[in-house]
Amino acid sequence: LEMRASTGGLNTLAAAKTAAYVGGGDLTTLTQLGEAYAQSNQTEEALNCFRQALDLAEEENPTDAIGVSRIHGLRMTMDDLLRRLGRPRERVDLWQRAAAHAAGEALDGVTSRMLALALADTGEPEAALVALRRAKEPHQDSRASILFATLGDVTAAVDILARARWIEPGRTVTYDREDTALGPGYAAVVRLLALAPPEARQRLLESMVTQLSGLRPAQALRAAMERRRDGPLPTALLHVALDAAVATGDEEAVAALLQDLQNRQPEDLALFNELSAAAVVLSRHGRHQEEAAVAGRALGLGIKGESAEIARTVIRRRLEAQRDGAGRRPAPAGPGFDEAFWQFVTAGGGRVAGDDPDRFILTETGFVTRVRAPRQEVVWQYDLHFRKPFPRRSSPDRKLVLRDAQNGFWITSSAVFACNFLDGVVHALDLATGKPLWTHTEWTTVSPPVVRPQHDTCVCVVNGFGELVILAAADGHLIQRVPAPEKLADNWVENLPDIRVAPVLAPGNKVLWTDWVRVSMNHPTGFYKRNYWSLPGSDPYDAVVTDLNMPGVYSYNMTSGEVRIDDPSLKARPNSADVQPGIASQDTGESLDDILLAARRGDRQKALPALLKILRDPTIDEDTRRRTLYPILDLGGDEGLNAVIDALTDPSYRVRREAGSVLSMARHGSERIPPAALGRLAKIVHEAEESTATSVLYELVGLGGRGIKPLIQDILDDPASPLRTRAALLLAQAGDTSMVPILRPLLRDHLAFGKQREIVETLSALGEPRARQMYLSTIDTVGWLAKAGDTTRRDSLPQDLAQAETLLHDIRRYA
Structure with missing residues (x-):
């Protein structure tokens, strides 16, 4: 009854303790209690319960509903806990105890492999090989082959992999394009090809x-x-x-x-x-x-x-x-030049190469096509041989699917580079004729290709195991293969990867390209990378900002060869004893919790220096660092405020974003912001690169209001400054009518309202007549009121009233 009650939201651990007490410590209740302790991160208590349960299980040898021994499950659970605690010697004892219960010298495959793995982790490779060879039947599990290969017995590894299945059941590479993924066994095959x-x-x-x-x-x-x-x-x-x-x-x-x-x-x-x-x-x-x-x-x-x-x-x-x-053979399937396709092309879809008016389209079925849009003429097409089309996500609209597919190929002044992503084939095509120049096949899935604009002699793709593959653009020969970070490489499992050239924004929203390429993994429904310079008539700002904020696994500098880990889970956490003597634990996150607890107890003298040290240590993962910002502001007075302001220029986007959020809280709170802090913010606006300066500008105006105008007057007076428009908008939104002369020339009669909405609304609120008229012309008052008064729409009356209320609010504000 107590265990059943726990599903209603009660304390599961308390319920498990009660059940174990009432049940007298039988196998089931001890196992349940151990699981409850493990879920509560009380690992030592969990291990004690599992040890007692294992003693009982070895006496009773129980089986589950389908006749499988429960002893194996207990041992695997204990092995997992001990692995997480970093105690390989106890794992060896656990599996040696299992081996002692075996009849004779031969072991079952799982016991043989787990004992060998534990011995390998203790630094005993010879004993591990002996344990692997004690299996009563030849190993069929690819994990055993990986272990053989790691221990140096390539021949045994090959024997197993020649028999094993490499498919990873229950996991897919993509949601709707691939049924199964190739697992770690296949990765071992690929590695062994170079060693065997x-x-x-x-x-x-x-x-x-x-x-x-x-x-x-x-x-x-x-x-x-x-x-x-x-x-x-x-x-x-x-x-x-x-x-x-x-x-x-x-x-x-x-x-x-x-x-x-x-x-x-x-x-x-x-x-x-x-x-x-x-x-x-x-x-x-x-x-x-x-x-x-x-x-x-x-x-x-x-x-x-x-x-x-x-x-x-x-x-x-x-x-x-x-x-x-004869003569009645069906025509091969083509790319589908239907009405939706030509509507997509006519609306500006696809890619362009320089000043050439022709458009290049990658269809969702895998055809790279060059078309002359005005005449709806196909110049050439090339079949990438997709086995499954590009995913439709949740929308049946073909134009949206085509739009997503355009992220999947790359154009230079002389060639088109495209990939059959699932089959791992990179194709290079002649831009003028569409004839294949070369192909390159990886052993696994690949990302779309990228070509760095400032170095167009090489093409970069990432394979499904996270390796960066750099090919010569001219003939496709392999220039370099950059291995994935060690932790990622140790757990090779196939994914659908992506790669992006890291951009920055220069004045005037011009895109500049850095020497960094950024790798990310697991893109089952599409790709984020874009060809910014081949998007005609579009402002790259939003696309670049979107790319900069996308998560990555690691970045590679094409010039220096430096690898930078972006994924916090792949970074080694430092010993927290280095963070603050006296407030330490085995994990920086736990250390931070201890520090915050000390702060709540009023021990600010200890807490603030420790928090500042964590924030300023770039080797600590960004999640832990960003958690320090609010308590630093809360505890630190002017020192804490200055530390949060400094975090606005942190290399980590997540830390910068959190710093902005914390300052916004200060803006809406009762804290008075000292002039010196506003001066520090203004200094960052003047010295930081544009994207950082823009975000800091928001905080500066938000904290100081119209009073900060003298701090940025030089920006407002400089027509060439990329920050001038944004600064004027923010001050105008704060009620500064002197910004109207700067913003009024930006109004465009021919430009759609949605593309200049912020300027129109800001000037309307300040009473600028032309902007007010432009805004009111977008409100269909008669249409709204007629819809709200339609007696046939009584079922939707609440929604209509809400819309009418919004309309009236706008009329009052702007008219």
């Missing part, structure tokens, strides 16, 4: 051809062609490789594999079956001329037996049906 001896490498490549054939045709073809370079492909793999080559549109590979089929010896049943299967593949793809040639070779083999005669009959019937149906 020739014979083992051939086995891995053959296994890749077989396992990837229906899932990733581009990777299957790459594996087949690399295996073919080492010697003839096994006969049983020829039709699989041919299917992948046809599916990806690689005509050179198709020709080579067809030649292999025609020349293959000996003429036995295996070759006959392979030729028959290859004929079926070619028929399925509508390549009937090649099918006839392959079928002719099969029919010419002198293979005896009933199965061979049946296969010959099937081949002859299919060839006859094709002759009867």
Whole structure:
């Protein structure tokens, strides 16, 4: 009853304690109590409960509803807790105890692997290899192969991976474009290709051809062609490789594999079956001329037996049906030049290259197309061979899907770079003709490509394991492969990645490009990167700000080679004992909690220096640092206020944003802002780069009102200053009518209201006649009132009244 009551919001731990007390400490209640302690982060108490439960379980050997021993689950839970606590020796004891209960020397696969993993973590590789080899049956789990490879036994790792399945059940790369992801086992295969001896490498490549054939045709073809370079492909793999080559549109590979089929010896049943299967593949793809040639070779083999005669009959019937149906072959699927497509193009969708009026479109089905919009003429199109279209998200509107798809390719003055994202293929096309210049295939998914405008000799993509791949733009050869940060690389799991060139905004909202590219992972529904300079007639400001605020995993400097970790979870946290002597714990976050507790108890002399030290330490993760800002302002008086102001220029966007929020609270509170603080803010406005200066300008005007005008008078007097318009708007919104002469020339009669709404509303509120008229002309008073008075709309009366109230408020304010 107590456990049931906990679902109603009561304390789960208290309920579990009561249940354990009443139940007398049986296996179930001890396990539940341990889980409740673990959820409350009381790990030692949780481990004590699990140890008692394990003692009982080893005596009783209970099973669950489907007959699986519960002992295994208990051990795995304890292993996870001990791993998080960093106690590998206790993990070794746990699994050695499990091994002691095994009958004989041989162990089950899980116990063998977990014991080996614990021994490896204690620095005993030889003992770990012995434990792995004690398994009673050959390992089938790819995780065991990874461990073998880590411990140096490449041959054993290859043996396992040649048998294992690499698919990661239950996880997808994209929400609606891919059913399964390739898991860590596949990453181990890719790594071992560079380490394995020739014979083992051939086995891995053959296994890749077989396992990837229906899932990733581009990777299957790459594996087949690399295996073919080492010697003839096994006969049983020829039709699989041919299917992948046809599916990806690689005509050179198709020709080579067809030649292999025609020349293959000996003429036995295996070759006959392979030729028959290859004929079926070619028929399925509508390549009937090649099918006839392959079928002719099969029919010419002198293979005896009933199965061979049946296969010959099937081949002859299919060839006859094709002759009867000649001229009636269905047209291949195209990009869909429907009305929505041309509406998208006419409305300015797609990309442009310099002054060329032609537009470049990537359709959601994977066709790169060059069109002449006024005449609705297709200049050329190139098929990337998407297996699934670009995701539609929640909208069925094709124009919105096309808009999203335009983030997926890149244009330079001479070439178009586009990717088949799921199949990991990078395509370079000639801008004028659309002919392929080169292709590059990764072993996993890839991001859209980027080309840094100031260095257009290289193309950058990120693969699904987080590696930055830098290719030569001219011929596609690999210039450099930048490994992912160590923590990310240690847990290679396939994702759909993205990459962006890091921009900054110069005066006049001009985009400047830095030497940094930023990598991010897991974009299942689309990509954020944009080609700012090929968006005609658009203001890049919002797009750049959006990109700058998108989360990233790491950044790479293309000039210096520096790698900068952006994801806080990949950063090593410092020992909190370095933060503040006497107020320390195992984790900086816990240390911060202790400091805040000290502050609440009135111990400000200890708390404020510790908080300031955390805030100013760039090695501490940004979440912890930003949590210090409000208590610093609350505790620190002028010193705290100055620290928060300094945080407005912090390298971390999240810290800067939090500093702005904290200052906004001060603005709305009763605190008086000293003139010196306003002077510090004005200094930042004058010295910081534009995006930071703009955000600080908001805070300066918000805190000082119209009185700060002398501090920024030079900006208001300088027509070339990129901050002048924003400063004038903010002061005008604060009620300064002297800003009207600066803002009035910005009104544009031909410009839509939505694009100048802020200026129109600000000047209307100050009584400027032209702005007031422009604003009132956007209000359809008669339409609103007629709708609100329509007796047939009584069911929606509350909504109409709310809209009418908004309308009347606007009329009172501006008219």
